[in-house]
Amino acid sequence: MTLSHNRFRSMHWFTAVFLAALALTTVVRLWLSRRHIGHVSANRNAVPAEFEGRIALAAHQKAADYTAAKTQLGMLETLAGAALLWGFTLGGGLQLLSDVWERIFEAGGYAHGIALIVSVAIVSSVIDLPFALYRTFVIEARFGFNRTSLALFFADLAKQAALGALLLVPLVFCFLWLMARMGAMWWLYAWATWVAFSLVVQFLYPTVFVRWFNKFTPLEDAGLRSRIEGLLTKCGFRSRGLFVMDGSKRSSHGNAYFTGFGAAKRIVLFDTLVSRLAPPEIVAVLAHELGHFSLRHVWKRMGLAFGASLAILWLLGWLIGQDWFYAALGVRSHSAAMALVLFFIVVPVFTFLLHPLASLYSRLHEFEADAYAARHAEAGDLVRALVKLYEDNAATLTPDPLHSAFYDSHPPAMLRISRLQTQQT
Ligand SMILES: [Zn+2]
Numbered sequence: 001m002t003l004s005h006n007r008f009r010s011m012h013w014f015t016a017v018f019l020a021a022l023a024l025t026t027v028v029r030l031w032l033s034r035r036h037i038g039h040v041s042a043n044r045n046a047v048p049a050e051f052e053g054r055i056a057l058a059a060h061q062k063a064a065d066y067t068a069a070k071t072q073l074g075m076l077e078t079l080a081g082a083a084l085l086w087g088f089t090l091g092g093g094l095q096l097l098s099d100v101w102e103r104i105f106e107a108g109g110y111a112h113g114i115a116l117i118v119s120v121a122i123v124s125s126v127i128d129l130p131f132a133l134y135r136t137f138v139i140e141a142r143f144g145f146n147r148t149s150l151a152l153f154f155a156d157l158a159k160q161a162a163l164g165a166l167l168l169v170p171l172v173f174c175f176l177w178l179m180a181r182m183g184a185m186w187w188l189y190a191w192a193t194w195v196a197f198s199l200v201v202q203f204l205y206p207t208v209f210v211r212w213f214n215k216f217t218p219l220e221d222a223g224l225r226s227r228i229e230g231l232l233t234k235c236g237f238r239s240r241g242l243f244v245m246d247g248s249k250r251s252s253h254g255n256a257y258f259t260g261f262g263a264a265k266r267i268v269l270f271d272t273l274v275s276r277l278a279p280p281e282i283v284a285v286l287a288h289e290l291g292h293f294s295l296r297h298v299w300k301r302m303g304l305a306f307g308a309s310l311a312i313l314w315l316l317g318w319l320i321g322q323d324w325f326y327a328a329l330g331v332r333s334h335s336a337a338m339a340l341v342l343f344f345i346v347v348p349v350f351t352f353l354l355h356p357l358a359s360l361y362s363r364l365h366e367f368e369a370d371a372y373a374a375r376h377a378e379a380g381d382l383v384r385a386l387v388k389l390y391e392d393n394a395a396t397l398t399p400d401p402l403h404s405a406f407y408d409s410h411p412p413a414m415l416r417i418s419r420l421q422t423q424q425t
Contacts, residue, residue: 012324012327012328014324014325014328015090015329018089018329018346018349019090021349021350022082022085022086022349025082025349025352025353026079026082028352028353029075029078029352030075032400032402032403032406033072033074033403034075035402035403036067036071036399036403037067037068037071037072038400039398039399039400039401039403040067040068040071040396041064043064043398044060044061044064044065045061046060047060047397048397048398048414050414050417050418051387051397051413051414055387055391059394060397062143062394063390063395063396064396064398065143066139066143066394066396067395069139069142070135070139073131073134073135073139076131077128077131080127080131084123084124084127085345088120088123088345089330089342089345089346090329091330093123094116094330094331094338094341094342095331097116097119097120098116098331098333098335098338099333101115101116101119102333107335108333108335108336108337110176110177112337113176113335113336113337113338113340114169114172114337116337116341117337117341118165118168118172120341120345121164121168125161136148136153137150137153140251143394144252145251145252145253145393146250146251147250147251147252148250148251152249152250156250159212159213163209167197171193171194172337172340174193174197175190175193175336175340176336176337176340178193179320179336179340184317185317186317187313187317188313191306191309191310191313194313195306195309198305198306202302206266207266214246215246216243216245216246216268217243217244217246218241218242218243218244219242219243219244219269219274220244221274221279223279224274224279224282225242227280227282227283228267228282228283228286230283231283231286231287231290231376231377234376235287235376237265237290237293238265239265239267240266241266241267242266242267242269243268243269244268244271245268245269245271246271247270247271247272247273248270248271248272248275251272252272253270253272257289267286267289269282269286272392273285276388276392277385277388278384280377280378280381281381281382281384281385281388282385283377283381284373284377284378284379284381284382284384284385285373285385287372287376287377287382288369288370288373288382289369290373290376291368291369291371291372291376292369294372295365295369297365297368297369300365301361301362301365312347316339316343319339319343320336320339320343325339326338326342329342329346355406355407356405359405359406359407359409360405362409362410363408363409363410363411366410366416367411367416367419370382370419370420370423371423379420379423380424382420383417383421386413386420387417390413395413396413397412397413399412
């Protein structure tokens, strides 16, 4: 035992901090999942009084089983993620990848840096793959949601990889170039690049890239169209078109969203939503989405994200010059690319405990959007739509309160619906 004792004593303080944060994050995640499964199972045999007569016991039990299955898989993913992070850092994985690429490319050069970062992304995706396959073809299939074939799944994966490469490689190159050329303030230029890049992706994703995955057709139902146009006029919105997206190609989960900037917005409804909800309910769901736009939720969230990324890049700008940062995380090679990849895989361990704040902020926006919908459409229609969506998506009505506070971007069903009922006119 002397050996491990000595090893512990010689451990760098930052190694100890990192391991403690990794252990804490992993344990909290697993604990929240256990609580969630326990709470959902304990409430499995009775539909909450608020939903009695609106959701059948069988649907409620299906939601409980679906939630438990997804959460259990999530626990395995948490463990795999922690093991992978340890493997990359103290396990020597990043150093090994760097050494391998040094045999082909000049150490510290652009090609070496990009190869290192791309290979880390590939290893992470390969570890994720069995989980994604299990989720889609076992869990989603068992509960009747999956409509993807293996061929479509892998075609999507190839397209996502191509899209990832198209976006990631130029961005990484820009960062490495700025780090090499811009001196001590490189992080500020990197931040400006990141902001510009995010805005371009925000614009291109829904207008261009999404067409690689889905087809859009103009909404044909004239009755529904005139109802939606009535809502838009009432809210003072102009739209560049109403479209239906073939979401049913992959899954029976439904959704609606807006894309575009300024006055010219496209409104997109999933075909699954159109086929399942009555026209007034669709209008109420759209009124909620319009609320997010009208109350500038997207811009507020982006502003916060940009502020956070400025702080994070400033921190990286400082850490990159600290020898202990590399040594304490199991890395000998100091290079710009190594600092980037090391930093970005380690940061989530330290920001995990901020999750509840981000979730709370998002839930406040959901309440605001619901209130907007209640003002511009019928609250009762939104309630009916939500009940159908909860049922169709087998979303649990009885989440564990702590799990929900930590992760949920949307308020729990009961809270959301009871608040809407007080706003009913
Ligand atoms: Zn919303």
